[in-house]
Amino acid sequence: MLIFWGKSKMEEQNNNENRETKANKFSVNPIVLLRDFKDLFGMFFAAIRGKFKIRLSSIVWTLLGAFYFILPLDFMPEALYTFLGLGDDLLFLVYILNQIRPDIERYRQFKLENKRKNDEKNL
Secondary structure, three states: OOOOOOOOHHHHHHHHHHHHHHHHOOOOOHHHHHHHHHHHHHHHHHHHOOOOOOOHHHHHHHHHHHHHHHOOOOOOOHHHHHHHHHHHHHHHHHHHHHHOHHHHHHHHHHHHHHHHHHHHHHO
């Protein structure tokens, strides 16, 4: 009888699949969305400095969201529908955050790894 002290390959693959499923799950939880929104800016600043690579699709989704939120031409204009107009902008923002969540999750992992490296270096 063999006893394995470490994780098997199968367990590691299952953990990775579960992590990817959580990252791809659509969420409307305000706490999750605010955390994603905050990390979105950090992710783009890291990408601008050349420390983190972002997929082109995430850049395109973010630009679409910014233009949709800023431009007065949208599905329900704020000038006519006030709160409903802002509501559809927020729904589009939620959709975009959910589309780029895998990159945001990768950025969080990147931050944790860098923090761990810096902590080890300081010891």
